Amino acid sequence: MTHGPDLQDFAAPPTFDNAFRADLARLFAWRRDVRRFRPDPVAEDLLERLLDLAQLSPSVGNSQPWRWVRVHTEPARRRVRENFRLCDAEAVSSYAGERVERYAALKLEGLQTAPVQFAVFCERATSQGPRLGRLTMPETLEYSVVTAVSSFWLAARAVGLGVGWVSILDPEAIRAALDCPATWHLVAYLCVGWPVEDHLDPELARFGWQARTGSGRPVLRR
């Protein structure tokens, strides 16, 4: 199927009940950025289903600018890991004092073990949506790819799959390493697989890097 899920399955407007809403809250609460994966494979038809669901995400002007690349071969994965190591070394050297050691102690990615990996790009030259909604905010094209990543992430967690978003990468280097068009901009690199463990608290909170603070709450009024 190349055009997303069969929408015949969704003919009637849904009414969601409290049980669904409670589970949705649990889904948000237990979604995590996962960096520790079991080596077990992920069924291809399951991945296809998750990618189909991500197609239903909102996009500016209905531009659907997401472009998913499955990073599958060992040479391609090696190039990604090499770029991560470069960028990570640069990041370490940007910290001072006790942050250096604390940064180095963090587990930040599962590039070595995640059985499934996607580079998710934004096609900046898309003719779709023709420009609607992006004259003053062209960045909404990349934001549209983020909404697709969010949907994929939640749908994956709903079947028990873990997703980890790696951003310690040079977007242009990854694009070139994966031989993608020059108009594609890397938005997210995703590691996907069955997680070793489930957590309610973010890894970076658990390891004392950054606690939850409730920033943004309460809401300002104007």
Add this chain to the structure above:
Amino acid sequence: MTHGPDLQDFAAPPTFDNAFRADLARLFAWRRDVRRFRPDPVAEDLLERLLDLAQLSPSVGNSQPWRWVRVHTEPARRRVRENFRLCDAEAVSSYAGERVERYAALKLEGLQTAPVQFAVFCERATSQGPRLGRLTMPETLEYSVVTAVSSFWLAARAVGLGVGWVSILDPEAIRAALDCPATWHLVAYLCVGWPVEDHLDPELARFGWQARTGSGRPVLRR
């Protein structure tokens, strides 16, 4: 509550069943960008609950850079509508031929009628997460705000509320009009309320502006 939902409610790792997953797929399918709202008010405790859920969204380095501003007073809303009109006029004049009329015929926002409106900003100067994951991809800070908007949107639809994302605005003009700090960058302006009608297909597809094309599918392999 200022620190997000009470996580005691979520003590045990959840197992989601097929009924939940089917409803989650329906939620993705029936989420829409809504521009037609009924004037009925939205209960404040419901909005608080949705904002609490959005706090559970992923953010780079756990930076939680989202800043929600409730645009509530008529003077503030008037400034937003005025900016929309300016940007919209500029957008119309960027099209040629039959696209001009087709653009002008589209309903692109519910700024006049949406009972609840939020400007959602990214605090670019946040000290949280300290810089982790954004040395090579600083834009992941804004992407983190998009994930919060995505969560809010889905949680809203799960209670039957409609959300519309307006991007035909000048981010800096809106920040200034709402008297927000100079380090805050507008990521999304959201109209929220009870929708006049439910739809399975996007408004822009329904009105012949941009169809769903399944772009990004099938997935490239590397």
